[in-house]
Amino acid sequence: MTYDVARVRGLFPSLGDGWIHLDPQAGSQIPDSVASTVSKAFRALVSQPGGVYPAARQSQAVVDAARQAVADLVGGDPAGVVLGPSRGILLSTLAEALPPRLWLGSTAVVSRLDDEPNIIGWLRAADRYGARVRWAEVDIENGELPPWQYSDLLDDATAIVAVTAASSTIGTVTDVAAIGAAARAAGALFVVDATSAAPYTVLDIEAMGADVLVVSAERWGGPQVAALAFRDPGRIATLRSSGLSTSTSGPGRLEVDGLHHALLAGLAASVEHLASLDDAATGSRRDRLVTSIASLNGYLRRLTAYLAESLSHLDFVHMVGSAAERVPTVSFTVDGVAADKVARRLADNGICALVDQPSRALDVIGVGDVGGAVTIGLGQYSTPYEVDQLVRCLGSLG
Incomplete structure (x- = not known):
């Protein structure tokens, strides 16, 4: 299975706006075909x-x-x-x-x-x-x-x-x-x-x-x-x-x-x-969905691991949760900086992220006691470069 993220990005005209979209929970970018x-x-x-x-x-x-x-x-x-x-x-x-x-x-x-x-x-x-x-x-x-x-x-x-x-x-x-x-x-x-x-x-x-x-x-x-x-x-x-x-x-x-x-x-x-994310996918649409989503899943697993590893080098940034199995979605807190201010710094640097998402899980874990959490997600079009930009921007808060 092969996943060509450069080809996939070309399917999304809205990515030409220059922003890094790490907010698919609020709605993924729309491919041109749709x-x-x-x-x-x-x-x-x-x-x-x-x-x-x-x-x-x-x-x-x-x-x-x-x-x-x-x-x-x-x-x-x-x-x-x-x-x-x-x-x-x-x-x-x-x-x-x-x-x-x-x-x-x-x-x-x-x-x-x-x-x-x-x-x-x-x-x-x-x-x-x-x-x-x-x-x-x-x-x-x-x-x-x-x-x-x-x-x-x-x-x-x-x-x-x-x-x-x-x-x-x-x-x-x-x-x-x-x-x-x-x-x-x-x-x-x-x-x-x-x-x-x-x-x-x-x-x-x-x-x-x-x-x-x-x-x-x-x-x-x-x-x-x-x-x-x-x-x-x-x-x-x-x-x-x-x-x-x-x-x-x-x-x-x-x-x-x-x-x-x-x-x-x-x-x-x-x-x-x-179903068309992996251009090597063949067969019925169900078959092509299985192949394409599995290909995407493999790519995003690697990218999520890279994201987690990169964030771990910032000792003032703390990921919430460490489940063995996860989708490419991360919430994190920053020592001494409220979540809304973190999201504003990210936005000032062209990065879309979500802040204080309504979540009973986050409430139970207690992120409200430390200024809230920022939530980001990776999508079909996310790249290592975008992860690097996120980490670089967060690093400036330390």
Whole structure:
């Protein structure tokens, strides 16, 4: 497998702005193929699906293509792909769609490592129906989410287990398969937020054991569109239909009315972009995705190791967490300098970074007590030169 980062960078016109973009958690840069697809679709897709005339059939074809693209990405079935404007809306819709009787006397298990979209919907539903909530805790020493704790958290009353596949702030990769096995043994619905893992790792909904997997396209270069993938599409029929849905069957039952078809066209184009990252990839789109993402993963593992090694030479900079398995995402603190001032120094030197990201994991670890944390992430287009510029700028703070 070969990964040609110079070729990949040429696919992103926005990189010509001269900035170093280390903020993919806020949205990856957009490849030209995706931007062109969305622009063309805005002009061409003017009708809703459902009609027999050409414009309606064209819109329906775009919806079908978007479902298939997500299915290829996660190794699932397009009949189980629910589309929506954001993961927060989709996960909240899922929580609302579960039968009320499921919540009576039950428990929902969520984790401190997760982003709010995979927490808040479950907390609200549990509060509404009087269900209990239990928390899986982060190891404050290394930032990992120990899977052994789930044997104590889960019991016959557990209805929901929600967990992230990877942290958006400290990069920790969770042992989803082990947690999923515990959820399955308890008979609970297992919901995995793969938003922060999807840009970097090959997803396989079967191997992960997830009943529902959520991804969000803006993290890998797509538009602001998200998707829920059900491992068993038939489960959708057991859920209450969204109050704004116009569909009576299939994934449309959980989709609010008014999906933007131009953005769905961009979603399919962004998955095709991912599949083309390694120009040696061949076969079906799923095959090409596996090859390309594995190639990207190998490149970014090396670059992340270089980043960690470089930061370790700055004794006043401290990385948060030291998980053995991580995506290329890092949060760090700087002795005696508040995080917002660090981010401003980086911006003054042409480097985009995030500061004080909302994170229960960072709160538990206690970064607020030392002035907050700066979060950076590497993307498809990141280079060793950009890492060097980051480290050089941080070095000036010492």
